[in-house]
Amino acid sequence: MIWNESIECMDREGLRKIQSIRLKKMVEYVYHNTPFYRKKMQELGLTPDDINGIEDITKLPFTTKTDLRDNYPFGLCAVPMSQIVRIHGSSGTTGKPTVVGYTRKDLSLWTECLSRCFTAYGADNKDIFQIAYGYGLFTGGLGAHYGAENIGASVIPMSSGNTDKQIQLMHDFGTTVLCCTPSYALFIADAIKDSGIPREDFKLKAGVFGAEPWTESMRKEIEEKLAIKAYDIYGLSEISGPGVGFECDHQNGTHLNEDHFFPEIVDPHTLQPVEPGQQGELVFTHLTKEGMPLLRYRTKDLTALHYEKCDCGRTLVRMDRILGRSDDMLIIRGVNVFPTQIESVILELPEFEPHYLLTVDRVNNTDRMELKVEARPEFYSDEINKMLALKKKITSRLQSVLGLGVDVKIVEPRSIERSVGKAKRVIDNRKL
Template structure:
């Protein structure tokens, strides 16, 4: 099923024309409403009149996470505050989160994009659909929620946590669809095993999985254990939230809602745009967003854009699986974590040396984060001659990490000079998850 065939199945020429028109409009809009972009465009000697077709997009400047951080909190917002009806926040690379404001129209576009996804998965008004992304500042929960209501299914706002109760509801209410992270889906399967609930006791048939990288092997395992069909959903709050792209029943790449989010693949080093089919960094320009439009936002996600007709009937370009990152961001339990966030916390506490190591693992299908830090020799005083005192110190760091990262991290104190001094970006991270 297709929610909006007019947009999802447009001829390529028609779509290019639409994208070109929208690009020119959005560039004009940010030029007049966002000083950051006006200055950038003026520096490059570009005016909105230089944008005639969608191909002119390569003339535009890139936007990075750093730009969002430097303009915290509202510097990139284009609409006046009175037009903003919702604000989400995602983790920034250091101290400040990324703030994204949405106008009523933005929420409408987002909701329709979400409805397109759910319809592609086969969700209808006859479904009972559980949203098990976190509800809150994270875009996953509310974003999916609105879409489920839009298609008319009964939404169960389960959010995360209390998994046993969730399993009970899935069984007792006959819930047919679920949106969550793929690792949470596996955790759900394990909880079912523990509770003696089998896939024959439940009616799940559709899963919308995203917010973290996953593999085909995970898909096979989730589908087998929960007895459903699992579809990828992709999105990021800087661009909108979940539903930037979604898989159809063919399960071979995610269709991008490219009438709203124009994708490009660039070489992350030369910043040259690459032809479809080549792997590089995914870049999005929001074509219709009012609250916080972004021009050529560098997602840092590495993937490939796939041309070609899809048997489902949609003509939109598809993106392949995310193959990695062009920066050091980690996705842990669906939450973006930057080593630099950990660094800023560690550096703020004089008890620890300015060295740290993040160890990410997956235990029973749940991601775990351990942060190793060294106690600084001069701060190891007689106060710390009992395990209780050391534990309290670990807890103090752990609490600060929790408030900055939004996920729990276990702190492991190490002796001075035992953590390798690192060179290069990934040297602060040991990721054992094998994704």
């Protein structure tokens, strides 16, 4: 099902015209309403007259998370606070939170994007959504809530946590669509098994999972354990929250709502555009945002874009699954390592649960990685030989994929702390 066929299936030339018109208006708008951008453009010798179409976007300055923090809290808003009706922000665990302001129009367009997502997953007004993303400053809960209501679905605003209650209401209310982080979906799957309620007594058919990187192997794990179809949803609070991108039924990449958020891929080192299909850092420019529009915002997410028409009929550009974030990338003894690579190895081996903790340390001036990973109950044993064989198997596979040695410790099932929000899977104790 397609929510907005005229946009989602528009020919590329028509879409490019819309993007060009909107970009020109947006540059004019921020030049006159956001002192930060006016100063940036003046430093580059740019005026709005220099931007005549989407092809001129590379002339514009980049924006980074540091810029948002330097202008905390509302320095990048393009409207007075009297027009800001909603404020969201990051958790601020690494300093000041990044703050985002929304006007009524912004909320309406955000809801439109979520409606496109949910209908692409096959949801409609007969569905019951259980929103187990956190409600609050985090954009996940309220973002998904408004999108589900907009397509006429019933919404259970559960928020995250209280897993026993989640399962009870999922069963009693007949939830058909679950929205949460993929790691929490696995936690819920284990809890359902422990509850003793037969899986066939639930009406769950689809899951909408995002807010943290996850792999194809993890998707299969969730689909098998919950007996659902698992869909990826992409977003970031600085751009709008969930709904920037969505998978369709073909699950051959994430369609981006590029009539609202123009995507580019640049080389993270040179910041120069790369060829279509090549991997690099994802950059977004707002084309319709009123409250706090951003030009060329560097997401730090590493991916690639594909412009061929999808088998679903949509022409919206498709994004590869996020490899990781350039700032999540660990450099271990000169080798680039992404947590998603480790997760992929764990999930391809049937002896292990998809729960792990990677600790990086520096001992005698040498980087060292320790990986704690849970064995599945049927493979966990008191017999030393069996556990040594398991350790050898996963260590060898990690060495092959990463090109590095990893000190693996196999731990008993359910011994690694579970998360109801974004999973904390990497601890880097090095003083870099």
